[in-house]
Amino acid sequence: TACQCHSRKEEKMPRCSVRSRKLVFRSGQGQRPLSPLVSQFFHTFYDYLICFCFTALILKLLSVIYKLVQSDSYATKRDIYYNDPQLFGSQKTLDSILDDISCMLKVPRRSLHVFATSKGLISGDLCYLEEDGTKVDCSSSSTAVPVSSNVNGIRNIVSAAKFILIVEKDATFQRLLSDDFCTRLSPCIIITGKGVPDVNSRLMVRKLGDTLHVPVFALVDADPYGIEIMCIYKYGSRAMAFEAHSLTVPSVLWLGLLPSDIQRYRVPEETLIPFSQADESKLNSLRSRDYISCQPAWEREIETMQRLKQKAEIQSLASIAPHFLTRVYLPNKLRYGGWI
Template sequence: MSEKKRRRTEAGPPAASASASAASKKLRRPDSHAQGLRKLLKPDAEILASVREMYDAAQSAASSSKALTLSDLSLSAACREVSDCDAASVQLAIERAVLAMARSILAGRGFSFDVPSRASSNQLYVPELDRIVLRDKSSSRPFASLSTVRKATITARVLSLVYAVLRRDIHVTKRDLFYTDVKLFQDQSQSDAVLDDVSCMLGCTRSSLHVVASEKGVVVGRLVFTDDGDRIDCTKMGIGGKAIPPNIDRVGNLESDALFILLVEKDAAFMRLAEDRFYNRFPCIIVTAKGQPDVATRLFLRRMKTELKLPVLALVDSDPYGLKILSVYMCGSKNMSYDSSNLTTPDIKWLGVRPSDLDKYRVPEQCRLPMTEQDVKAGKDLLEEDFVKRNGGWVKELDMMVKTRQKAEIQALSSFGFQYLTEVYLPLKLQQRDWL
């Protein structure tokens, strides 16, 4: 580590900030409580021991109990899920579908697609799996019917386009797909919807179709992986980090000596952690989708969690939106429920910033924000969600949020100093095993 980097990560406030805090004395009394908490911190070795316990628990849980599946619950006949398939098997599935169509036509019966319903009435939350899956209802989409001829044609076209993409061994976006036949698709929502249909029909994930979403996420820390054959060492990605690739099927060879994954809601906190090289002090992988999680980041997080068997700790804003984001990572979004098993990462721990932290860390009143009516409603709605109800600790926290009607951003911790997050708050959280 260079002298510079060491200086940046040393504990204790440097002499320089003395002048700043002297200036601030006129404006507000210095928060002695915040400095008091700093004194609670034990040596890093002891904190690491507590982290290692969590790591060991996650490792043994992952290896002893294999993840539940629909068939374990005898639901595989009644419910439908898609899985990751390689290009060859998706092509085979398309060829089979086309052959079946051809046979049906030759037999004088015309052709028809059997398309699983993705309507919410066909969705089911399975508590054992902690995610939403599709029931088995499906509908027929015959070519020889005035009401379905258009959709049947679009379905055939999308199948043929996906086939071409897979044969070329490339990846395209939904927008690319739409533009290959605007005349037929008319608007993108039509080709997008049929793409999801095709995914369900073939029983494979959308990423298996090589149709990808745009990437937003970045990753940094104790992780090495290959992106399209290039070896990426995430401890050597500077402060900017590595952009998470849009196509998960080109990601491979994950290796890590991290003890946990730190999932961060926002860019600014990610930057603080990356600049302070937090992962050197506490071996971890730091990942963010910069707000609402995109599909690429969700796939990447799941991949890390399942292959490396690491516990995941989440750092989000203390507001309903922060928890909503956690719920997308953990349980998926409703409109992609057929793909939930591949997109979701169960068992994420809520590290912070939690409503109870506001008093515990004495976040100044002026750094807390009043919740709007809409916020309160969103909080109350969350209290009705199964994934919240299952976790007593979360219910308590959320209750407190709704009652106090106060929210706070991760950035509010900057009121105790720019590096309070990395030097005091997170180490103390880890030391006290303070996650839910």
């Protein structure tokens, strides 16, 4: 079984093992997402109390999931946590165990009838119907719509968008909204997961990419963590490697901010941020991944960043001119193919 408790004769101590969902995963070649090797690796706990508590939490959550599936009803992760906060201890604990169960049963988390409240926002040339028939119009130029909590239930998607733009940070997303970016250049859709994206934001990008068949671009900071976030959309994350096949968009293109753009556009030196030790470690981690080494253009950009020992946020472009991002940088990039 995927989760088991047993004793080791030589130590007379209980051992609890649960299938790992993130320890090892194989990188795809070129445009293919990561392939998790979760069936061969296990987390093991030798402490009696931890083993007991872990098993109790899994059984409790399985009981909740069973009732939801039997009654064909749904609950958010927050709902489940606040029904028994003393048992779970923290929302993070519940989230982790829910992902372990999803991996153990080899089903997507949404099949467990448990949803997460979305943190992402979306705007642009897009209309669709929610599962309950509610019509959602994302075309307002001044406000954004929260990403649906039930992306799989979305239907009747209508859009004339020429491309989809993933925006790393909410501050940049709001700047694009205030400058009316979605209609100024050409019909498009912009979406943000507000940093590291939640599952619903990733599902939405995947669903729109599969439905509309238009280019998907990423606009992230020129730093190791921006690249990491872009890779989550494109290749998947270690924590959710077992669902990479349904959450990733392998065709994502890196539009900006490229490390080479720092010199190309003469971004003022005072807006650049020196590398920290954490940045160095993250960059070395990225360079060691197969999906980076198989893309020479990405490798060159990462080498440029490592050589400069500096990073730049998207907002640094405003130091060139207030509307440089939306009226010069992005239009030129999209018009003349400045992506990799």
